[in-house]
Amino acid sequence: MFGEYSLGDLSSIFVMQGFAGLILFSVYVLMALGLAIIFGQMGVINMAHGEFMILGAYVTYLCSTFFQNHLPALFPIYFFLAMILAFMASGALGMLVEWALIRHLYKRPLDTLLATWGLSLMLQQAYRSIFGAREVGVELPSWLIGSVQVTDSIEIPINGLFVMAVTVLITVGVAVLIFRSRFGQQVRAVMANRPMAGAVGIDSEKVDRYTFGLGCGIAGVAGSAFTMIGSTGPTSGQLYIVDTFLIVVFGGAASLLGTIASAFSISQTQSTLEFFLSGSMAKVLTLLAVVGILMLRPQGLFTLKVRR
Amino acid sequence: MADETEKGLESALRRRLLMGLAGLPALAVMPRMAFAATPPTSAVNTTGLAVTDTEVTVGILHSATGTMAISETGSIQSEKLAIEQINAAGGVLGRKIKVIQEDGASDWPTFAEKAKKLLVNDHCAAVMGCWTSASRKAALPVFEQYNGLLYYPTFYEGLEQSKNVIYTGQEATQQILASLDWVHKEKGAKSFFMVGSDYIWPRTSNKIARKHVENVLKGTVSGEEYFPLGHTQFNSVINKIKLKKPDVIWVDVVGGSNVAFYKQLKAAGIDLNKQVLLTISVTEDEIDGIGGENIAGAYSCMKYFQSLKNPNNEAFVPAFKKMWGEKTVIGDVTQAAYLGPFLWKMAVEKAGSFDVDKVVAASPGIELKTAPEGYVKIHENHHLWSKTRVARAKPDGQFELVYESPELIEPNPFPKGYQ
Numbered sequence: 097m098f099g100e101y102s103l104g105d106l107s108s109i110f111v112m113q114g115f116a117g118l119i120l121f122s123v124y125v126l127m128a129l130g131l132a133i134i135f136g137q138m139g140v141i142n143m144a145h146g147e148f149m150i151l152g153a154y155v156t157y158l159c160s161t162f163f164q165n166h167l168p169a170l171f172p173i174y175f176f177l178a179m180i181l182a183f184m185a186s187g188a189l190g191m192l193v194e195w196a197l198i199r200h201l202y203k204r205p206l207d208t209l210l211a212t213w214g215l216s217l218m219l220q221q222a223y224r225s226i227f228g229a230r231e232v233g234v235e236l237p238s239w240l241i242g243s244v245q246v247t248d249s250i251e252i253p254i255n256g257l258f259v260m261a262v263t264v265l266i267t268v269g270v271a272v273l274i275f276r277s278r279f280g281q282q283v284r285a286v287m288a289n290r291p292m293a294g295a296v297g298i299d300s301e302k303v304d305r306y307t308f309g310l311g312c313g314i315a316g317v318a319g320s321a322f323t324m325i326g327s328t329g330p331t332s333g334q335l336y337i338v339d340t341f342l343i344v345v346f347g348g349a350a351s352l353l354g355t356i357a358s359a360f361s362i363s364q365t366q367s368t369l370e371f372f373l374s375g376s377m378a379k380v381l382t383l384l385a386v387v388g389i390l391m392l393r394p395q396g397l398f399t400l401k402v403r404r
Numbered sequence: 405m406a407d408e409t410e411k412g413l414e415s416a417l418r419r420r421l422l423m424g425l426a427g428l429p430a431l432a433v434m435p436r437m438a439f440a441a442t443p444p445t446s447a448v449n450t451t452g453l454a455v456t457d458t459e460v461t462v463g464i465l466h467s468a469t470g471t472m473a474i475s476e477t478g479s480i481q482s483e484k485l486a487i488e489q490i491n492a493a494g495g496v497l498g499r500k501i502k503v504i505q506e507d508g509a510s511d512w513p514t515f516a517e518k519a520k521k522l523l524v525n526d527h528c529a530a531v532m533g534c535w536t537s538a539s540r541k542a543a544l545p546v547f548e549q550y551n552g553l554l555y556y557p558t559f560y561e562g563l564e565q566s567k568n569v570i571y572t573g574q575e576a577t578q579q580i581l582a583s584l585d586w587v588h589k590e591k592g593a594k595s596f597f598m599v600g601s602d603y604i605w606p607r608t609s610n611k612i613a614r615k616h617v618e619n620v621l622k623g624t625v626s627g628e629e630y631f632p633l634g635h636t637q638f639n640s641v642i643n644k645i646k647l648k649k650p651d652v653i654w655v656d657v658v659g660g661s662n663v664a665f666y667k668q669l670k671a672a673g674i675d676l677n678k679q680v681l682l683t684i685s686v687t688e689d690e691i692d693g694i695g696g697e698n699i700a701g702a703y704s705c706m707k708y709f710q711s712l713k714n715p716n717n718e719a720f721v722p723a724f725k726k727m728w729g730e731k732t733v734i735g736d737v738t739q740a741a742y743l744g745p746f747l748w749k750m751a752v753e754k755a756g757s758f759d760v761d762k763v764v765a766a767s768p769g770i771e772l773k774t775a776p777e778g779y780v781k782i783h784e785n786h787h788l789w790s791k792t793r794v795a796r797a798k799p800d801g802q803f804e805l806v807y808e809s810p811e812l813i814e815p816n817p818f819p820k821g822y823q
Contacts, residue, residue, distance in 0.1 A: 119639060232693065242671065335634040
């Protein structure tokens, strides 16, 4: 396994694989965060999560074409605006969906599964009708393309670093929002005991709507960031959904820390195995490990102690 | 759907009735010539196909929805263009082609079901359709059972030959061997690193490529990696490629993974102007999603590129764009799909009949001189003789031809020594 590489090679492998793992970790956290918030705080399984991500990606695509054609001078920084718009678009759609669909189904969790799955099909077809069945190419500003050359054999992709930065920013933002703000306090209160929270004057319907919007908005930002590393097409969201659920379930559904820990362990396992084995085998082994651990610990890595 | 077929049937009946009535007085004055061009239906259709005195029904069966719509849309478009052109030129045996389009919806059992509908309910004289090998394999038993005729456009792994299918795309050896020879000769390539999606086509293609590299070119394969369909993270394998420093990266990754692979390759600092990358899975269609700037410099092996310079193609490209919009691009499979209706028309006219058995018997040896890719001919084994071409991707999403096999390459779906 190691014999074919020299010592110098091995150290560069170590560094580059470390970064590859960290980048994968950021990608996983970013895509799972929105789902974890919705699943963890509201108990709703949002099968349309991938489609909310792709909405963000399409918003980014629209921004990139708009800036290219009308404001080429500002093109280098369009990506920041695109991410904000992606958050707003996906968040707004999320709140609309919550109002029109989800709130009627809070007492029927299995039905939300079906309803959001149906929603995902509808959104896919809507994207196909609006943007066409083919994938679209999102042009990046030149500073986001390429890599930082550290040594001869060590290169770190810039867009990977960018995704890492975005992930850290959003994770910290969410943590502050949930654990330090008044809104977060209300969210946690509703989650812990809905009738009691209502009794002390928290508008639980409003909290639900904003929470769902927040989760979807973060999905939109993730989708926007992923235009740098993946494809943007009507069904691209499906590429992420399985991994996303895996991470949320493995981490323990109600815990943000669990999501992060699970994203970290899965991404590191995956990227290390991928290097020494082949891609498909790495996936098989990772999934086997996850299944094994979930058999021993069905509640996931971390759980919150909540009085039921 | 049921409503539509019923309506179609009803209107066909009514039309036939009206035409019969209208035809009576006209019969006496109609010049004899018209009969020579349009042989009577009873003579050209002895097996109950949907052929009238003025119309013949042909099916189109592709995914217009679902994940494969990305790829199959181009095929639908070019098949419709071909049929429109055939109709404008007088149709087939004096009959206009009427199209019934069904949606396979990217779901393989649906392909089988819709194929059966097109053959059993609609009595289609021929069907242009299927794209993935999986959809073809699902529909094949239906075509064989009901003796239908399928024109299949995609380049594929070979290892198949059916009486009821004409394969207008390349089988694997036609695509692979000449391009490997080229990269070996031109670039002095000795070592290859293969990256593919994990299903039958990349695995079979790479098996053939590996045998050719090791046994014929005396080179080495320094890695062969497969990723699940839809995989989006390629950083680890890219690191591995960087360390192994192969002369050629050989790629057959498909779908959304394709986009991710090239974006991450570019981000990782691999310059395709220095590193030779040869792919058998990227056409102009895929570049649309990948972004020209991410893949510029890579070499693709196909039989057709939109930028080919020959009179046929210079007529085909504007006609396609006129019908489907200035921004559409034409990839290899789109062109192969365009050939289907013409090959069928020629075989029907050679056979003097729409009967599937007679059309099949007439097919080998059919030559199409107007193909956008140039001259093609149907082989005894139902595949096409065609050239292999290698072209280099440009930032604007088009290809620049760098190599063309001097002769047509014989299709060989069951290559000896490569299995």
